[in-house]
Amino acid sequence: MENIKVMAIFGTRPEAIKMAPLIKELEKSSQVHCIVCVTAQHREILDQVLGIFSIIPQYDLNIMKAKQTLTGITCSVLQGLEEVLLKEKPDIVLVHGDTTTTFAASLAAFYRKIPVGHVEAGLRSHKKFFPYPEEINRKLTSGLTDLHFAPTTTSKENLLSEGVEKNTIFVTGNTVIDAMKYTIEEDYVFENRELNKIDYKNKKVIMVTAHRRENWGMGIENICKALKIISEENKDVEVLYLVHPNPVVKDMVNSILSGVDRIHLLQPIDTKEIHNLMRKCYLVMTDSGGIQEEAPHLGKPVLVLRDVTERVEAERAGTVKLVGIDIDKIVSNANKLLRNEDEYNQMSKSINPYGDGNASAKIVDALLNYFKKDN
Numbered sequence: 001m002e003n004i005k006v007m008a009i010f011g012t013r014p015e016a017i018k019m020a021p022l023i024k025e026l027e028k029s030s031q032v033h034c035i036v037c038v039t040a041q042h043r044e045i046l047d048q049v050l051g052i053f054s055i056i057p058q059y060d061l062n063i064m065k066a067k068q069t070l071t072g073i074t075c076s077v078l079q080g081l082e083e084v085l086l087k088e089k090p091d092i093v094l095v096h097g098d099t100t101t102t103f104a105a106s107l108a109a110f111y112r113k114i115p116v117g118h119v120e121a122g123l124r125s126h127k128k129f130f131p132y133p134e135e136i137n138r139k140l141t142s143g144l145t146d147l148h149f150a151p152t153t154t155s156k157e158n159l160l161s162e163g164v165e166k167n168t169i170f171v172t173g174n175t176v177i178d179a180m181k182y183t184i185e186e187d188y189v190f191e192n193r194e195l196n197k198i199d200y201k202n203k204k205v206i207m208v209t210a211h212r213r214e215n216w217g218m219g220i221e222n223i224c225k226a227l228k229i230i231s232e233e234n235k236d237v238e239v240l241y242l243v244h245p246n247p248v249v250k251d252m253v254n255s256i257l258s259g260v261d262r263i264h265l266l267q268p269i270d271t272k273e274i275h276n277l278m279r280k281c282y283l284v285m286t287d288s289g290g291i292q293e294e295a296p297h298l299g300k301p302v303l304v305l306r307d308v309t310e311r312v313e314a315e316r317a318g319t320v321k322l323v324g325i326d327i328d329k330i331v332s333n334a335n336k337l338l339r340n341e342d343e344y345n346q347m348s349k350s351i352n353p354y355g356d357g358n359a360s361a362k363i364v365d366a367l368l369n370y371f372k373k374d375n
Contacts, residue, residue: 003033004371007090011041011101014290016049017271018120019096021178023055025360031368037084039077039101040064048270053182059084070100070133077104085112091371092117095141098134106144119175119363121148122155123310130308132214147370149363152313152353172362173355176293180275181357188276192269195277203238204282204338210305211244212287219325220249223305224256226330231262234338239263283337292320293354301337301347318350
């Protein structure tokens with residue numbers, strides 16, 4: 001049998017971060033021919049990750065458009081992949097996580113009767129619209145998947161409860177921990193000059209990201225108002241808000257927080273910068289999914305600006321805490337961590353449940369076994 005032809009398909013920055021170490025591991029194997037196809041559901045911020053990991057896609061669908069809709073993304077991915085899959089005829093397609101690219105690529109592979117491997121399979125919030133559209137993307141992708149690479153036993157249990165066959169599920173850990181081997185540097189100097197001006201030793205630096213669809217409007221407004229109060233009540237705090245470029249988010253954030261003392265509104269930074277900023281900061285506040293896995297690996301408490309999370313393992317472990325979008329709740333929980341050392345240590349020293357940084361190797365082993373190859 002010839003080498004296994006594996007096509008990795010992804011389209012957004014979060015997918016790229018978590019697929020990059022797996023692609024590197026696939027490329028190490030003498031039994032694998034790895035092909036990379038990006039949809040570019042994101043463009044510039046996707047390219048940043050590709051550059052960091054020195055990944056050059058063989059195919060780039062370049063689908064991103066201004067004011068793109070979920071319907072438009074889905075149709076563009078399906079149409080773009082039809083020709084690519086017909087030409088390459090991969091033995092298996094690998095997708096990641098929960099984006100619209102993930103679901104559409106899985107569907108495109110299914111239409112060509114190509115097996116699908118789903119990396120980071122089995123996450124569930126059990127709430128149809130939280131997060132939106134990710135929760136349903138996950139469930140739809142699971143229905144099209146042949147090999148489920150679950151990051152934790154909880155994810156495995158979710159899949160089993162939905163009738164997925166046990167012998168198709170592999171608990172691997174999360175590849176994002178693998179990615180941090182490539183990005184974290186001991187004496188890192190930021191490319192963003194403003195980040196180099198921050199006093200990380202003597203100030204309590206809060207890194208903030210908040211941009212999810214379900215928080216647009218009142219959610220982002222409340223988060224911004226809470227950050228303003230936190231800054232006013234804690235003079236030793238510096239807030240670094242990485243503001244998403246979407247005008248729905250950016251305009252709201254700027255209208256409330258522009259010019260507020262010790263709150264820095266920054267453009268998005270690349271993955272390497274984010275990981276090293278997390279390492280230097282005191283506390284993280286986010287509505288992101290991946291950061292709930294990354295920050296605890298670095299011993300940083302995470303306040304999740306959502307009412308539900310699909311990263312329930314982190315919540316159970318005590319590395320993250322759900323605070324939602326209520327202003328008083330955000331402020332009170334942030335103040336506890338900023339002012340109470342015991343509260344802080346309890347979260348920062350909890351064990352991260354997302355693996356040992358060897359998820360990619362475990363996935364490659366599972367693929368080789370599936371196709372009966374020795375690495």
